[in-house]
Amino acid sequence: MNTGVVAADHLITDAAGVLSPGWMEISDGRIVALHQGRPQQEAPLLCEAGGVVMPAFVNAHAHLALGSFGGIGDDLPFAEWLRHAMIPAIERGTADREIFASGAAQSIAMLVAGGVGCVADSFLDPASVPLLAGSGMRAFFGLEVFGSRAESEDAFIAEFEEGHELPELGAPLMQLGHAPHTLFTCPPKVLTAVMAHARRRGLRCTLHVDESVEEHEFFTRGTGPLAEHYRREGVLGRYRCNASPVRQLADLGLLGPDLLAVHVVQADADDIALLAASHTPVVHCPRSNLMLACGIAPVAEMLAAGVTLALGTDSLASVPTLDMFEEMRTLLLVQRGQSRSTTGLGAIDAFHAATLGGARALGLDKQIGTLEAGKRADFVRLELPVVINERRDPVSRVVWEGQVEQVTHTFVDGRDLLAELSE
Ligand SMILES: [Zn+2]
Numbered sequence: 001m002n003t004g005v006v007a008a009d010h011l012i013t014d015a016a017g018v019l020s021p022g023w024m025e026i027s028d029g030r031i032v033a034l035h036q037g038r039p040q041q042e043a044p045l046l047c048e049a050g051g052v053v054m055p056a057f058v059n060a061h062a063h064l065a066l067g068s069f070g071g072i073g074d075d076l077p078f079a080e081w082l083r084h085a086m087i088p089a090i091e092r093g094t095a096d097r098e099i100f101a102s103g104a105a106q107s108i109a110m111l112v113a114g115g116v117g118c119v120a121d122s123f124l125d126p127a128s129v130p131l132l133a134g135s136g137m138r139a140f141f142g143l144e145v146f147g148s149r150a151e152s153e154d155a156f157i158a159e160f161e162e163g164h165e166l167p168e169l170g171a172p173l174m175q176l177g178h179a180p181h182t183l184f185t186c187p188p189k190v191l192t193a194v195m196a197h198a199r200r201r202g203l204r205c206t207l208h209v210d211e212s213v214e215e216h217e218f219f220t221r222g223t224g225p226l227a228e229h230y231r232r233e234g235v236l237g238r239y240r241c242n243a244s245p246v247r248q249l250a251d252l253g254l255l256g257p258d259l260l261a262v263h264v265v266q267a268d269a270d271d272i273a274l275l276a277a278s279h280t281p282v283v284h285c286p287r288s289n290l291m292l293a294c295g296i297a298p299v300a301e302m303l304a305a306g307v308t309l310a311l312g313t314d315s316l317a318s319v320p321t322l323d324m325f326e327e328m329r330t331l332l333l334v335q336r337g338q339s340r341s342t343t344g345l346g347a348i349d350a351f352h353a354a355t356l357g358g359a360r361a362l363g364l365d366k367q368i369g370t371l372e373a374g375k376r377a378d379f380v381r382l383e384l385p386v387v388i389n390e391r392r393d394p395v396s397r398v399v400w401e402g403q404v405e406q407v408t409h410t411f412v413d414g415r416d417l418l419a420e421l422s423e
Helices: 064-069 078-095 098-113 128-135 153-163 188-200 213-221 225-233 245-251 269-277 286-291 299-305 324-339 347-361 394-401 417-421
Strands: 004-008 010-014 017-019 022-027 030-036 052-055 057-062 116-123 138-145 174-180 205-209 259-263 282-284 309-311 379-382 407-412
Touching: 004 010, 004 052, 004 379, 010 022, 010 347, 010 394, 017 022, 017 030, 052 347, 052 394, 057 098, 057 259, 057 309, 057 347, 064 078, 064 098, 064 116, 064 128, 078 098, 078 213, 098 116, 098 128, 098 407, 098 417, 116 128, 116 347, 116 407, 128 138, 128 174, 138 205, 153 188, 174 188, 188 205, 205 245, 213 225, 213 245, 245 259, 245 269, 269 299, 282 347, 286 324, 299 309, 299 324, 309 324, 309 347, 324 347, 324 394, 347 394, 407 417
Parallel strands: 010 052, 057 116, 116 138, 138 174, 174 205, 205 259, 259 282, 282 309
Antiparallel strands: 004 022, 010 017, 022 030, 052 379, 379 407
């Protein structure tokens, strides 16, 4: 059943709008109308009244198939995590793909339980794709592309262009795209070919950008562990090492609204101006960046420059949970700790990044990200505890007090995926 009414004590329509109480009419998985007050008509209730109803979260960066590798990154800095934890884990999963499939199933269950209705997933193995298609979630999946170790870049590109036709999914809530891995694992020539291939087909790309200090040092100065590694491999000549990754993407003509730039931790003011001018969305993953000691992305500066900011968890190989409440709080707390200021970033900004920001980054803002007449019925219901609380604003309460355990329903396209999960 995806037709009926949803009534709540607080119906959060978007980061800046709340109907208290409020209700909305859903027909055939679409929001038809929103109203202040309590529903009068005798219509079927899609979920129990009361509580808080808000747009479902958009987790704009994850690698679902890594769900079996929780904890492998604990206490390792980025370069060691990549070399000594990730690469062996991926080799294990490649040898036994069931590890990736069960990891993806666990990740999807965690997302739905945590109020996420839409996820941008990318990985080198498409094990999560049939599971996502069957889950009822809205999703983007990008198959990762590397190329740094290819014997010949030209041969690699030819093989990619020949073999990289995306499957027909038959899953209307999923979009497929490309996921060139990083600028250092997918060198400029390959990256340019991959993105041109995507753009010819109108596909979106997701790319890890300027995540670690090591990456930044390599691209700006040509020194550090990455430079040594590529020199040993004899492929250093494939890279330009005198400008930041964002500047290099701009010079290659690769920035744009169809590129999700993930992390962008080390960006400076020039990089931020390039991202803003090109309307390139940034996916911020604050907990992953902190866990791996990558640093703190200049989020307040990005927002001030007008960059579209989305929020992602990254994978269970770098963070303990796929929890968007924690992600929103971490965003605010670390920015405030660093800037020693509460101005410029509020609960509204974190909520916006976790909902409409992600929808915008994925080109889905006409369909999801807010609760509006005409949009799809992707919403979450929370049961916030009744407490004597001076914090009256429901958006602030969701951001500062929200917990995964309080999510009672996760609807996508009018379907209660959380109820289906617990059946
Ligand atoms: Zn990632």
